Amino acid sequence: MIEKVMELRGIPVSALVTYLTECGGEAKSESLPIQVVGDQWQAEILREEQVRITSRFHVNAVFIRMTALGPESFERLMAQFRLKILRVGG
Template identity: 40%
Template sequence: MISRELEFRGINREHLAMYFEELGGKLLTSSFPFIYQGTGWAAEILSENELEFTKVFKVNAVIIRFSAESEEQLEDLIKNYRYKTTRVGG
């Protein structure tokens, strides 16, 4: 399998997990690393940390490893997942 790790900031870990379920993934574990298995792909929520930029400005940072059977499937998985994590300012 081909893998790639990405970091997502400012999005709740539970929401990030929910997006894998929306993409057809099934949760296989109940603690870190949270592993999701889909058709031809897998994903692991590896860690969640809090980044402190100032005393009052803090955001979470979640590391996720995406894996798929081919480069094309991996690119599709990441593209579809990033679509779900897109936030539009206003």
């Protein structure tokens, strides 16, 4: 079993659930912690916090635990998910 906890900033929880379902998962709940289960993997959106960058600039931080049965399924999930969460700087 492979497990990784990630912190993602600036992406709404609803978008992350959508991305995980587009990766082949199915959401099992609508409130935190949200579990999304796929073929040989699952993701659990644990919590959301507001992070202060400056005195006037705050962003959300979402914590996700990703688990997979083996390295192949984990790498496949992460390759798909990374494309979904990729943001271009500006």
